[in-house]
Amino acid sequence: MTAAQITPTWIAVDxxxxxxxxxxxxxxRVLAEVQSDDGMGKLTxxxxxxxxxxxxxxxxxxxxVPIFACGMVGSRQGWVEAxxxxxxxxxxxxxxxxxAPTTDPRLTVHIAPGLKQTTPADVMRGEETQIxxxxxxxxxxxxxxxxxxxxSKWAQISAGEVVxxxxxxxxxxxxLLSEQSVLRHGMQGDGWDDTAFDAAVSDALSRPxxxxxxxxxxxxEGLIAGLTPAAARARLSGLLIxxxxxxxxxxxxxxxxxxxxxxRLSNAYARALKSQGVDAHSLSVTDCTLAGLSSLALQxxxxx
Amino acid sequence: MTAAQITPTWIAVDxxxxxxxxxxxxxxRVLAEVQSDDGMGKLTxxxxxxxxxxxxxxxxxxxxVPIFACGMVGSRQGWVEAxxxxxxxxxxxxxxxxxAPTTDPRLTVHIAPGLKQTTPADVMRGEETQIxxxxxxxxxxxxxxxxxxxxSKWAQISAGEVVxxxxxxxxxxxxLLSEQSVLRHGMQGDGWDDTAFDAAVSDALSRPxxxxxxxxxxxxEGLIAGLTPAAARARLSGLLIxxxxxxxxxxxxxxxxxxxxxxRLSNAYARALKSQGVDAHSLSVTDCTLAGLSSLALQxxxxx
Numbered sequence: 105m106t107a108a109q110i111t112p113t114w115i116a117v118d119x120x121x122x123x124x125x126x127x128x129x130x131x132x133r134v135l136a137e138v139q140s141d142d143g144m145g146k147l148t149x150x151x152x153x154x155x156x157x158x159x160x161x162x163x164x165x166x167x168x169v170p171i172f173a174c175g176m177v178g179s180r181q182g183w184v185e186a187x188x189x190x191x192x193x194x195x196x197x198x199x200x201x202x203x204a205p206t207t208d209p210r211l212t213v214h215i216a217p218g219l220k221q222t223t224p225a226d227v228m229r230g231e232e233t234q235i236x237x238x239x240x241x242x243x244x245x246x247x248x249x250x251x252x253x254x255x256s257k258w259a260q261i262s263a264g265e266v267v268x269x270x271x272x273x274x275x276x277x278x279x280l281l282s283e284q285s286v287l288r289h290g291m292q293g294d295g296w297d298d299t300a301f302d303a304a305v306s307d308a309l310s311r312p313x314x315x316x317x318x319x320x321x322x323x324x325e326g327l328i329a330g331l332t333p334a335a336a337r338a339r340l341s342g343l344l345i346x347x348x349x350x351x352x353x354x355x356x357x358x359x360x361x362x363x364x365x366x367x368r369l370s371n372a373y374a375r376a377l378k379s380q381g382v383d384a385h386s387l388s389v390t391d392c393t394l395a396g397l398s399s400l401a402l403q404x405x406x407x408x
Numbered sequence: 409m410t411a412a413q414i415t416p417t418w419i420a421v422d423x424x425x426x427x428x429x430x431x432x433x434x435x436x437r438v439l440a441e442v443q444s445d446d447g448m449g450k451l452t453x454x455x456x457x458x459x460x461x462x463x464x465x466x467x468x469x470x471x472x473v474p475i476f477a478c479g480m481v482g483s484r485q486g487w488v489e490a491x492x493x494x495x496x497x498x499x500x501x502x503x504x505x506x507x508a509p510t511t512d513p514r515l516t517v518h519i520a521p522g523l524k525q526t527t528p529a530d531v532m533r534g535e536e537t538q539i540x541x542x543x544x545x546x547x548x549x550x551x552x553x554x555x556x557x558x559x560s561k562w563a564q565i566s567a568g569e570v571v572x573x574x575x576x577x578x579x580x581x582x583x584l585l586s587e588q589s590v591l592r593h594g595m596q597g598d599g600w601d602d603t604a605f606d607a608a609v610s611d612a613l614s615r616p617x618x619x620x621x622x623x624x625x626x627x628x629e630g631l632i633a634g635l636t637p638a639a640a641r642a643r644l645s646g647l648l649i650x651x652x653x654x655x656x657x658x659x660x661x662x663x664x665x666x667x668x669x670x671x672r673l674s675n676a677y678a679r680a681l682k683s684q685g686v687d688a689h690s691l692s693v694t695d696c697t698l699a700g701l702s703s704l705a706l707q708x709x710x711x712x
Contacts, residue, residue, distance in 0.1 A: 227631055227632060272621055277589075277620075286559070313655055319576075320530070324530045
């Protein structure tokens with residue numbers, strides 16, 4: 105199939121800090137997918153429209169197609185600010201979408217706002233769409249959604265609303281410590297050691313206040329006790345995820361938990377939760393993003 | 409005074425990962441000080457001798473002068489490996505020094521070994537010399553030495569020996585989070601807010617397991633609650649130092665504590681400890697390094 109033959113009824117866009125992904129959609133069916141590294145982080149305000157057109161221009165041959173976007177594209181530094189909505193509230197609301205300023209008449213870009221929580225202060229952008237998608241894939245879901253990632257989110261869902269949520273910097277800490285800190289010397293490669301991960305999760309959950317002390321031991325054991333890179337990587341991950349679980353305990357203890365994330369990361373969280381007696385269900389983050397944007401597209405069209 | 413007039417009886421060298429500092433000494437008196445950014449981290453093995461000569465060549469006009477060095481210069485990736493000694497032991501031992509291979513006949517470079525602890529695994533290089541210096545400045549000291557820095561160390565001292573020690577990555581975490589993570593957006597400048605620091609120390613000490621959750625709140629409060637960069641910086645520092653104090657509690661609770669570090673950082677630790685009822689005494693880290701290397705120089709000469 106050549107690009108010219110793709111005629112979507114709408115276009116889904118996930119526009120984060122580092123990446124831009126777009127899907128040509130026909131209802132809830134994906135016709136094509138494209139992506140680039142034109143993330144929000146490297147664009148100035150007038151760079152968004154050209155960046156989007158570079159990817160989706162071939163899909164616009166038959167005229168205007170509505171576009172639904174989520175993520176950092178709606179932040180203050182993004183294309184146009186889509187002000188946060190305040191929880192408790194539904195994850196998405198068609199009426200709260202903001203339309204981006206465009207010069208190409210074929211473009212109508214709806215941007216979904218993120219959510220904020222006043223006390224304790226917290227924010228999300230992009231995850232609200234994944235949450236909406238998870239709820240549309242699991243109608244009537246009541247319980248906890250955990251969205252592991254650079255900034256992991258735990259959200260309490262009840263009656264179709266996000267009641268409260270909490271963000272952890274676990275993914276970013278793992279990247280900084282494993283790639284930029286002194287610990288990087290003992291973590292080369294992509295190896296993994298489940299036993300080391302499990303022990304670290306258990307250790308962090310039982311004495312989470314010792315995290316600061318345990319991190320440097322990864323370096324010291326590499327130097328004087330033969331700790332392997334695979335074990336060091338897995339232990340760092342286990343320490344950070346275990347510390348997150350310790351602080352997030354009110355979210356998962358005795359609760360129904362669904363994970364929405366990249367499969368490898370969701371698997372690590374599922375394994376850690378399982379060790380605490382919680383059987384978490386997993387959904388694909390891409391499926392949830394598309395389902396969330398689909399529900400927006402559908403409701404917006406219906407409201408016309 | 410021109411460089412040609414400086415005639416040291418020995419030369420002290422503190423050679424870390426990022427910096428090289430040398431002092432022309434006459435006994436315990438400093439005649440001159442020089443430094444460069446030729447740290448161990450950017451040198452290959454045959455780069456150490458030229459890097460040192462670039463700094464101290466003018467001091468060698470009257471012939472050979474013994475040189476005493478500490479720090480990462482003695483690591484496996486350094487000039488020559490000075491194998492770790494194992495605690496409990498005195499911080500320095502003249503007989504354990506390693507002589508670096510040199511081609512210039514005027515150079516005799518003694519390198520002090522670091523210390524290791526088998527269980528829990530831990531290592532230090534450079535701090536053992538600061539500890540020896542602190543003990544020579546406070547003869548008969550029994551108690552705790554805290555050496556705040558990139559990798560903070562807590563050491564228990566008894567009868568002139570390092571009994572045990574523990575490393576925390578607090579300084580490196582502060583640098584990574586304030587300069588490289590998403591938190592950097594809310595921390596521009598050099599501002600400081602003592603009240604925010606105190607509250608964060610107290611918060612981290614009472615619920616250290618919540619660190620992961622509290623970090624992102626710095627970003628969220630910057631976005632939606634007007635948190636100032638000065639308060640954000642001080643709170644990040646307070647959270648990390650408080651978390652370190654929580655894990656290091658067995659080291660300081662009811663103990664005599666002396667801080668050896670850069671003055672601004674030592675002041676922050678002293679303030680945090682004071683809030684817990686501990687009056688810590690402070691020593692200058694440079695004074696301690698020079699006193700430690702002086703004691704090595706003196707004992708080495710005396711042993712001849």
